[in-house]
Amino acid sequence: MATDETSIKVSAVARDRLAQLAAEHGTTIRSLVEDLAQGTPTQAEYAERAELARAELASALGNTPSPEAEAKARALLERLGGAQHGSQTAA
Numbered sequence: 001m002a003t004d005e006t007s008i009k010v011s012a013v014a015r016d017r018l019a020q021l022a023a024e025h026g027t028t029i030r031s032l033v034e035d036l037a038q039g040t041p042t043q044a045e046y047a048e049r050a051e052l053a054r055a056e057l058a059s060a061l062g063n064t065p066s067p068e069a070e071a072k073a074r075a076l077l078e079r080l081g082g083a084q085h086g087s088q089t090a091a
Helices: 012-024 029-039 043-061 067-090
Strands: none
Touching: 012 029
């Protein structure tokens, strides 16, 4: 094993599910887990993105969105994300 590699322990059930998911995506468990780790933002990264979005909106609109407007936008994005996820599972 190379020095930049490690192993993780999961239950046999989780391993089997990861194997099934990887096969369905035409990849390996390793790639599946690495893609998840690299492609999923941390809470700090989400906060940084939100702050950048606020700054961009303030620049474009001349003021920052109210907390209520942010909450509405967040709810809309969550609904859209849920709809997108639902369409992927139905395929």
